[in-house]
Amino acid sequence: MIAPTPITLTVNGETVAAQVEPRIHLTDFLRENLGLTGTHIGCEHGVCGACTVRLDGEIVRGCLVLAVQADGKSVETIEGLSDSGALDELQAAFRDRNALQCGYCTPAMLLTAHELLARNPTPDRATIREHLSGNYCRCTGYQAIIDAVEIAARARAGAKS
């Protein structure tokens, strides 16, 4: 028998202590244990990007991180980032530009775009496209997503000036 491992981590600013089997990956932990279902599972192999979460401030594939690896770290999901307002401009732009259809890829797409704008507040379209190329979308054809990220970048720049 493998004993569950105790972990303590911060999820969306709140401390969470849990006993988990080592093989539980972070996305399953968030979805099944904590009910945070805004983080989705598309392929389970780290390819599609739908499981993207922030781990200590950097986006990662939640399906390729074990919950035990997140012990002592800070995890942020779409739910927390929505509540904090961190994604306000991006969310508004995504809705305004219809940068989503089925919505399954959307939370992860927002997190990835958010990281890009943190690194590079004024990316050109090719840079946005490359940065988001690890997030599949089968509905929108991506174009509206690029438009929305550009609009959000301008909104953020405007808010700062």
Add this chain to the structure above:
Amino acid sequence: MINFQYARPNEVADAVRQIAADPRARFIAGGTNLLDLMKSDVEQPSRLIDISRLPLKSVEETPDGGLRIGALVPNTDLAYHPLVESRYPLLASAIMAGASQQLRNMASTGGNLMQRTRCYYFYDIATPCNKREPGSGCSAIEGLNRMHAILGTSESCIAVYPSDMSIALAALEATVRVMGPGGERTMAFADFHRLPGDTPERDNNLEPNEIITAIELPPQGFAKNHSYLKIRDRLSYAFALVSVAAALEMDGEAVKEARLALGGVAHKPWRVEAAEAALAGQPANEASFAKAADIVLSGAKGFEHNAFKIDLARRAIIRTLTQAANGTPQSQSSKKIR
């Protein structure tokens, strides 16, 4: 995924002790490849030894003017490191050619060297595969082998090593520092990975009780004339059909020194020193580059679905050397090939 014990040592020596004590244990750093393999039951470790918090995350200049890269430096940090960007842009470019932002954030330098093949059959435990299960046979040789090797193959395996970063490291003549129970040793990059031969289950020459601690780069970074060109079926986020790392030291219009390594074509980064030697002193033109390409590919052998890669590799070598010579390296953000 099977269940497993989980341990998180705080010191390198402790990590080495733990792995030496359990032959079925595996190190996990970023886990971006290992966990994927575990989900497919290709890897079934009894214990994961989480080395991700060991103090191997620094990038430092070495006394000789080179660079020492801790084995746990994330790919993203390495690609964006000012010293790498300025002195070893070939390495930065190769890293950015691979995977996605999320994966590069997690993936470690040492882990990148340990990536296993993406062969469909290796990944599917319902099929025979000598690499996964020695002696069971190779499904790829007579199967769908479009992505497979054209160089250095054996009758037991035609898998390719999928890393981009390592192709640049091979061209830059990096060395690998490893620590085992008996202490530290170094390996030339060319000696790290193996050809499949009749032991395709072994990807490299790291001993089971050893850990990679650092990669060292020599001072010469070829910052002026280099390029990493990755040819694949879509513009981003796909494994290479063929990739080429080219680094040149120019003397006016002529090549003074050349480095050339190929990815996507063999079980290891493919480097042929004779081809590099043939370029030295030659004019930087298509004829010279074609000659070098022919030397690199002299032993190439195609299979049913991948014979085109021989021709493709030849063309890619010429293009990449041209980009390097012109000082117009391939961009990994727009990926428009010039």
Add this chain to the structure above:
Amino acid sequence: MTMQAIGKPHSRVDGRAKVTGGARYAAEFNQPDQLYAVVVGSTVGLGRILRIDAGAVAQMPGVRAVISHLNAPRLAYQPHKGGTDPANGERLHVLQDDQVRFYGQPVAVIVADSLDHAERAAAALAVSYAGETPVVDPLDAKVQPVAPQAGRAGADRSRGDADAAFAAAPVTVEASFDMARENHTPMEPHATIAAWSGDRLTLWSKSQFVVNEQAEIAAIFGMPAANVQVICPFVGGGFGTSLRTWPHVTLAAIAARQVGRPVKLVLTRRQMFHTTGHRPRTLQRVALGATTDGRLTSLIHEGSGETSRYEQFVEALTSTSGFMYSCPNVRTRYRLLPMDTGTPTFMRGPGEASGMYAVESAIDELSYKLGIDPVELRRRNEPAIDEAEKLPFSSRSLMQCYALGAERFGWASRDPRPRAMRDGRLLIGWGVASASYPCFFSPASARVRLLADGSAEVEAASSDMGPGTYTSMTQVAAETLSLPLDKVRFSLGRSDFPATPSHGGSQTMSSVGSAVRAACLAVQAELAKRAVADRRSQLFGASIDSVEWREGRLSRKGDAAAGPSYSELVTGAGGSPVEAGASAARDAAIAKQYSMHAFGAVFVEVSVDPDLGLVRLRRAVGAYGAGRIVNPKLATSQCIGGMVGGLGMALMERTALDPRDGRPVNAHMGDYLVPVNLDVPHLEAHFVEEQDPHVNPLGVKGLGEVALVGMAPAIANAVFHATGKRVRELPIRIENLLDV
């Protein structure tokens, strides 16, 4: 009417839920005491199960049940054919016998107390087979083509004498095309949570067709449909793969009944390539004859597509060939290639996308042979009527689409010679192709409730896999009722809501939209009826014919004064919601009078690196004539998404089967390549003004499919223009172009 909800670029009403992670998909309806099921698929492609060693696995931690044909309940499998099921053949009866018909066919299902325990047991289950080599390659000599027994496009058709005309034609083109199998690969995997309560079953299940899933499961289990409830408020992409009810839904229900607890079953991505349908690989031959001035004299289109041995999947591979061009001599022939594979299914633009790839490529070849611009060639052969059905088109704006697309694209500056246009060392190619898809309309119903606060609740079973059903139906209701959008709440995705047809075939807007409109009119009539009968109402005693609805108020005709509002009327009638339902169906007489299709013209620019064989899409313009556009913002996005689906078809998507055992080797999202963000250049979708009074009361034609059709041949044609080499297989890959 001042609201004008229809035709405006409203933002989607489900946007907030989707950008905050609040939208819940099938796997996110966890139930109390839920267990987890994992499917075990066959690892041979044909044969018989010899032995299943369930005993050892049953002892593994957490395992509650190991269910195979050895112990599964014998299910009723009563006849049932939903609108998206093949008309001929019989669906797979899962776990009912020892036969393996295709690789990955479910042979067992494991139930355990956690997903991990179920996965471990599934991996450990030893199954032995008497395996045979399956036939999975359409080019295999063992494949015996058969004529489909039925289906909307099944029959071979002929007018004039196409073969004689071809033989006599001064200019001819004859070419064969091979298009790869594709898998839908939506972002959300198939998932079902099944929960029994006595003899009633609830399924939270990914479905584009909840009322059919209800009927299908009821038929399989031999129970009344009323005892099955299917719930699916959000679909994480479908493209057709969730139209049918695949075996995993039945397996979830079997498992839940066996263990007496709710069970969640999510297919792995690999399993998505085995048992949830695919676009069939097709082989086609097109022969065209023309006069030297470019009038078609013969059009022969022969095609065949994969199907399984147990069902005949029929798609409209050759149907557009009868009406796209004016041509006196046309012959089409369609065959099926039964093989040892799962049954294919509809995938975005089914039939039309594959068939028009071949014909639009051949037309392009003809244009070069004639030395006539490909747009001009199409203009010269534009029919006045549907010559196959001998009916007028309800509307046909193809030439307007070409005019608009050509103008936006700048087609006039094209150098017609292959290899003539360059950008540095890159070869540039401009290509064009037509698109078409029928305007389907199936009977649908909806229900509206007006509440005392003046708002409306609208319900229809329906589905929204992404295009915006929630939003467009809200618009239709708001417009019909003259309410602001935020006073309308539209709900869908429940089988106990009024029945609607499949959320496929681009018919949701026409069918469900018409039903919503009818239901809104019905509730207004109901309210008016009550008002004139209500002594307390200012309209008491008025005849029904003397009152009318104006901007959400019931007024006397000819009286400019505004009458009572919904809120006042509902409150006045006691405050209980006033409800009405209605159905909509196409007038059968109209359907016999007109040929109804959406049309489009797609223009693309590609570059080809002649040294490296790399094709890149550089830009594309699609112009569509699709009737009334309910929401231009959503419609544009839907079209661009469809165009990118066509890009995948042209250059990337291909499910590769190992001929030794029928295994799809690239059944992995990292190996089945779809376009990523960087592959997509600037795309434009435009709509021509088109008013079609015949198709349906809303005048809408549907967009989802036509947006994908035409893209792949336009790209293939552009590759020829760039290189001078005609690649007649899809996807076009590097190895096809290393010799240009």
